[in-house]
Ligand code: AMP
């Protein structure tokens with residue numbers, strides 16, 4: 001297996017190359033050398049053929065002993081230079097100091113024959129200097145969730161880190177899933193994540209917080225150079241353009257999350273990608289019955305800081321924290337404030353465009369705001385399934401406001417009956433609006449189905465795949481991967497598009513998730 005490595009992050013930025021893994025602060029460094037810790041008996045559970053293609057790896061190479069060894073952390077391939085990145089973060093609203101890759105180890109940056117650069121990172125590969133008191137490992141359930149969801153997000157067209165492989169380690173890991181004093185042994189696993197960059201807001205914040213201004217300037221230059229090649233080399237306002245771009249990408253990302261009902265769950269600044277990618281899949285979830293205040297993260301159940309509808313304002317708050325860090329080396333604060341305003345503008349524009357598209361409206365008109373708002377209010381009040389609602393809405397004929405077409409979006413007959421009249425009235429308004437646009441029902445249906453997915457990785461589906469995998473049955477995982485490849489088509493097995501079943505309402509992993517992973 002030949003992979004061409006060009007490890008710019010470790011070659012161009014200063015790091016702590018001592019290689020010992022004791023937990024410690026690493027001032028003056030952007031990374032610390034860390035070799036993966038051996039695992040007992042690695043076994044390939046799944047891989048993404050699309051990511052393999054990006055890396056120009058063939059099927060038989062992925063199924064080789066060499067691959068298993070390298071991507072479980074048991075062997076380094078020529079050119080690999082493993083390290084953990086140093087970063088800090090604001091967690092749940094407070095500065096948490098140095099965090100860093102406590103269980104992620106980057107192997108290096110591969111450049112493929114098309115000149116694309118992909119960093120390979122093992123999550124769960126053992127302790128690093130940033131592990132603090134934790135074990136550097138990951139369990140199978142959370143690794144499966146990350147593997148599945150990051151690929152599903154990609155196929156939905158949403159910016160994300162990718163996943164090449166999912167490997168069971170053969171080691172057991174102790175976890176207290178609900179922090180209730182009941183630790184159990186769980187199978188360990190390692191996901192190989194793949195991304196153009198794993199740099200987070202927190203990589204900049206930690207340098208500002210330590211007053212390491214020269215290093216901060218260096219990291220900014222490095223990031224623009226490597227990760228934002230579209231920003232000109234000589235451009236005088238490189239820095240301005242860069243921050244503006246980060247703000248824009250972050251705004252676009254959260255609007256995409258809202259489009260498909262995705263809740264990240266832990267939008268701390270250490271989990272915010274500088275490239276505007278979805279990163280660090282932990283207690284994330286997909287909203288079933290629409291509720292703007294919903295979060296799958298039990299740790300956030302009281303405050304709901306990271307709930308569905310809060311994500312845009314949290315993204316801005318996180319950008320403000322990034323701006324605070326950048327301010328220490330910025331010619332002026334106003335440059336940064338301009339970037340933040342650009343976030344606001346982009347957010348409004350994208351949000352309105354996204355909603356217009358979801359409802360199949362050809363053009364945004366001012367009166368549409370109340371029509372759209374009322375739909376979400378009704379969905380919330382009547383516990384309507386968001387994914388199902390938009391898919392069904394596409395089937396409505398503009399001349400015939402027939403509510404029965406939407407019936408399957410309701411969780412049960414009685415909720416339907418209870419809210420029938422309100423929905424009927426709304427649908428009449430909606431159809432009147434549609435009649436005003438010169439557009440065939442079929443054309444609109446196709447347009448809507450291109451932005452409203454038929455398949456999303458509902459929490460209970462991921463949990464079913466996990467339950468089966470724990471019994472050594474990978475068939476559910478494979479079916480989900482296949483469905484996730486074409487999330488907008490109609491022809492998906494009905495059991496994979498079914499609304500959340502009643503049994504899943506209170507089942508751990510389906511309705512609530514802890515950070516324990
Ligand atoms: P998260 O909220 O999962 O993004 O993690 C926050 C911080 O905790 C990061 O610095 C992680 O690297 C670290 N961390 C989480 N789980 C572990 C673990 N099992 N071992 C070491 N570090 C961990």
Ligand code: MG
Nearest residue numbers: 270271279280
């Ligand atoms: Mg994280």
